[in-house]
Amino acid sequence: MDAMRSKRNLVAAALVCAVVFTTTVAQATDPLPSWNDGPAKKAITEFVATVTKVGGSGFVPVAERIAVFDNDGTLWAEQPMYFQLAFALDRVKALAPLHEGWKDKPLFKHILAGDVKGALAEGESAVMELMAVTHTGITTEEYAKVVNEWVTTAKHPRLNRLYTECVYQPMLELLAYLRANGFKTYIVSGGGVEFMRTWVEKAYGIPPEQVIGSSGKTAFVMRDGKPVLVKLPIPESIDDKEGKPININLHIGRRPIAAFGNSDGDLQMLQWTVAGSGPRFALIVHHTDAEREWAYDRDSPIGKLDKALDEAKARGWTIVDMKTDWRTIFPPLD
């Protein structure tokens, strides 16, 4: 076959595929079955309809359909403590037999006695030490293995399911719905980037290269003639508040058109997203369901939602009332 014919066939094949897919997807049933009909669901589907309407004034090319999601409290739960902190505490217990001296240090004494409040009350340098001993000093591959072991075995104390099963079913549907409409979905979280990368692909369908998070420095070291990256106890980037738009710029290099968060730590990311031209979407998950999940906002030490709630109301951003907007919270267990 000559090159010209081959090229014509490619174009024809692409057209057939586009038509078949578009028709099929359009005929599918409700893509957001866990969302009750209401203003939040309506705002989401209207935004997607606007940016995908070819020839419409709000059309956005596929390459620019970037959506960013906070993780803790937005895609999975974050109570009674950030899950990564639960990992760190469990890790201390697992490592304690190798560290005879820990039983004399207040920080570790508290943790080993199950007194989390006491441990955190030791102050910021103690927490930094906790993160250092549980997250660094090993290679990136060793660390990934340790995290993987934890997420496949440790269970949430109240929800009694694996932490990775404490994800929000409505948000899983939203991620899939956006991707089906040409969006590239990113996580932009204060959590550790390497902590998340071990499990988010399976949990959310988000590949490692679309995860942005807090990070520490690593060192390139030769071991037995093979290079490894060793995690160092030196913080590099705190991916929270201003750090979120800064890291979005560093990692993605384009401004998202949609942003999803749940706390004041997400405010700057939402501000940055909506400041671009053309259609923009900002959504806040408001934790209002003490029975099925948790209810907290302005006074919560975890996931504090105060300034961002005021700004969301003032600017007409979409606010999800978890209690009324979500038909189900967590996915069914197998």
Next chain:
Amino acid sequence: MDAMRSKRNLVAAALVCAVVFTTTVAQATDPLPSWNDGPAKKAITEFVATVTKVGGSGFVPVAERIAVFDNDGTLWAEQPMYFQLAFALDRVKALAPLHEGWKDKPLFKHILAGDVKGALAEGESAVMELMAVTHTGITTEEYAKVVNEWVTTAKHPRLNRLYTECVYQPMLELLAYLRANGFKTYIVSGGGVEFMRTWVEKAYGIPPEQVIGSSGKTAFVMRDGKPVLVKLPIPESIDDKEGKPININLHIGRRPIAAFGNSDGDLQMLQWTVAGSGPRFALIVHHTDAEREWAYDRDSPIGKLDKALDEAKARGWTIVDMKTDWRTIFPPLD
């Protein structure tokens, strides 16, 4: 249509598309017409055949087909000086009328007199100052505009074409060939990430989110109620040598299966790439063509290729002899 039928149709459509595309691509003519037949071209096509052969022992799933490319000297030329340095020098000239004091400072005096060697001889702190005054103090959007103006007007002094036209035609074909075979192509360069992002999509078909480079810190600032990111004169990451695998891990979070470079600054990236399990590919572009491009390696201050050349030979990596392997160097001008 019910959900079940809809799902079946989607699967059927996907199968049809996969078959039509695979057949059509396989029948296309030589995807690397600017590569002469020889060991380099053979190694490339054999590697791609291996990792894409479904059911073969070397098959690599599409999601893991990550290929990383150095930029300066690998995708575009880098002589007689890095093009980003040429941008900085031109920028000094453009800004000079606004900075009365510059004419009394040795660094700027040299630059304004066209004495590049003299300017660089002022030492590292002078070069840092040059980068600071030409790359920082403005917003990311203002900076992108300045770079865009430069790349669409400034011409290379010897090649007499836009700098973005000093890209290597064989590498453009290689990028397209890899992408047609399911690879995600990344740039991993010592150049500034924001400098590259303004033009690489058009030049190479690589989107901004697949560009990794050196970076400086930015600040999130509110201006007239709108957030902007201001580029600060504070270096953040030097994406060279060990910095390359470190940044690949930070930004991509998976190990590439193929890496392409041309200098000792790429050695650690190539080592990191081939240290993974399964089929791996490492390639060095050796500048051997003084007539059509430049000839340099071990003694060149720019793009020094010494240790990496030894290691490439010792380990059997693919070495491109530019003079014999490349039928053409630069793309035809419109």
